[in-house]
Amino acid sequence: MHRLRVLLAVAEHGSFNRASAALGLTPSAVSQHIASLERGLGRPVAVRSTRGVTLTEAGRLLTETARTIDAELDRVRHRLDRLSAPRPRLTVATFTSGGRHLLPQALTTFVAAHPEVELTVLEAEPEEAVPMVRGGAADLALTYRFDGPLPSGASGASGAAGTGAAGVTWFPLLEDPLYAVLPPGHHLADRDGVEPAELAADRWVLGCLKTEAHLRRYAERAGFELRVAASTTDYFFAQTLVGAGVGVALIPHIGLAPAAGSAVIPLEPPRPARHIGVVTAHRPHPEPYTAALTDALSSGTAQDRPVR
Numbered sequence: 259m260h261r262l263r264v265l266l267a268v269a270e271h272g273s274f275n276r277a278s279a280a281l282g283l284t285p286s287a288v289s290q291h292i293a294s295l296e297r298g299l300g301r302p303v304a305v306r307s308t309r310g311v312t313l314t315e316a317g318r319l320l321t322e323t324a325r326t327i328d329a330e331l332d333r334v335r336h337r338l339d340r341l342s343a344p345r346p347r348l349t350v351a352t353f354t355s356g357g358r359h360l361l362p363q364a365l366t367t368f369v370a371a372h373p374e375v376e377l378t379v380l381e382a383e384p385e386e387a388v389p390m391v392r393g394g395a396a397d398l399a400l401t402y403r404f405d406g407p408l409p410s411g412a413s414g415a416s417g418a419a420g421t422g423a424a425g426v427t428w429f430p431l432l433e434d435p436l437y438a439v440l441p442p443g444h445h446l447a448d449r450d451g452v453e454p455a456e457l458a459a460d461r462w463v464l465g466c467l468k469t470e471a472h473l474r475r476y477a478e479r480a481g482f483e484l485r486v487a488a489s490t491t492d493y494f495f496a497q498t499l500v501g502a503g504v505g506v507a508l509i510p511h512i513g514l515a516p517a518a519g520s521a522v523i524p525l526e527p528p529r530p531a532r533h534i535g536v537v538t539a540h541r542p543h544p545e546p547y548t549a550a551l552t553d554a555l556s557s558g559t560a561q562d563r564p565v566r
Contacts, residue, residue, distance in 0.1 A: 351381075
């Protein structure tokens, strides 16, 4: 396992020298560990050149396995630490709007059924939350993805649970469609539906880096330039700015709390959406408290589907 960790460092840093500095070893020691690994395997795992180190196919397979093993060892360490705790613990990571809108009802149900559990809730976006679950720092993450896979290797179809190569499981809860939020008196405020291209002449208020990336891709395909009036990391703040007449915004359903006088208009099909779900560590037998909270979230969101 130590040699695999050395290989991981080489893969992450792209050179033996940088890997040795990160590990606190000499470059010679790193070379010896890689050479020993190659002798035991019977084939090369890394090729050095003037541009750095390139992994062979065998090296890539080993690093993928090493990450999974390392993550499992981290989870075991966290579970061992919990054995000495006076009460069972459950740590939940959640993104902001999901924590505000979806988590409270599920936690109320969970706490009523399991008062013995000591709960910890941590705010984290998907790129932070998924590694937390993989490494054992969180038992469950309420998270989301747009059209692509979850960051850091989590995967699974949007309509069914799935297991990613990194040892985490995605359990889908609901789709969270995006809406156009328009300021008071906007000329499209009485429409039943709108396409983002119809707002090409408007300035935009951005409430999230991920919706910004989605909107920029759409603008590029539709042939218009995105003019940004304000950029925030909070949907509520973004909607306050819309209500003040600063611009228009694209907001997910569960993040909606528009300022007085602003209009919420559905986007025309095909409507872009966030896919909200639960990420847990993949195990042969689910942890009972993790499964109980996942069930509570699933039951709560079943009655919380947005109007299409």
